[in-house]
Amino acid sequence: MNGKDSFKKCRICGKPIGVIEWGVYRKVTVDAEAVAVVPDPEGEDFVRIDGSKIRGREAEPGTIQTEYAYRQHRKTCGVD
Ligand SMILES: [Zn+2]
Numbered sequence: 001m002n003g004k005d006s007f008k009k010c011r012i013c014g015k016p017i018g019v020i021e022w023g024v025y026r027k028v029t030v031d032a033e034a035v036a037v038v039p040d041p042e043g044e045d046f047v048r049i050d051g052s053k054i055r056g057r058e059a060e061p062g063t064i065q066t067e068y069a070y071r072q073h074r075k076t077c078g079v080d
Pocket of ligand 1: 010011012013014015073076077078
């Protein structure tokens with residue numbers, strides 16, 4: 001998978017995480033599970049597999065016009 005190396009567990013909270021790398025030195029730690037995102041200018045930032053960002057919110061089941069993206073792990077680390 002381009003840009004996304006092995007899944008591992010967060011050393012702080014133990015949840016599965018992944019690292020998306022883009023550019024040369026840029027990387028972001030994300031939750032391992034992608035979520036379906038609906039674009040929403042008042043939502044939160046999610047990260048695509050290529051490292052670009054999408055602002056949106058998690059889609060309700062059955063919503064069309066979604067795309068899969070990852071939530072930055074620092075937003076969920078340690079949160080149930
Ligand atoms: Zn964590």
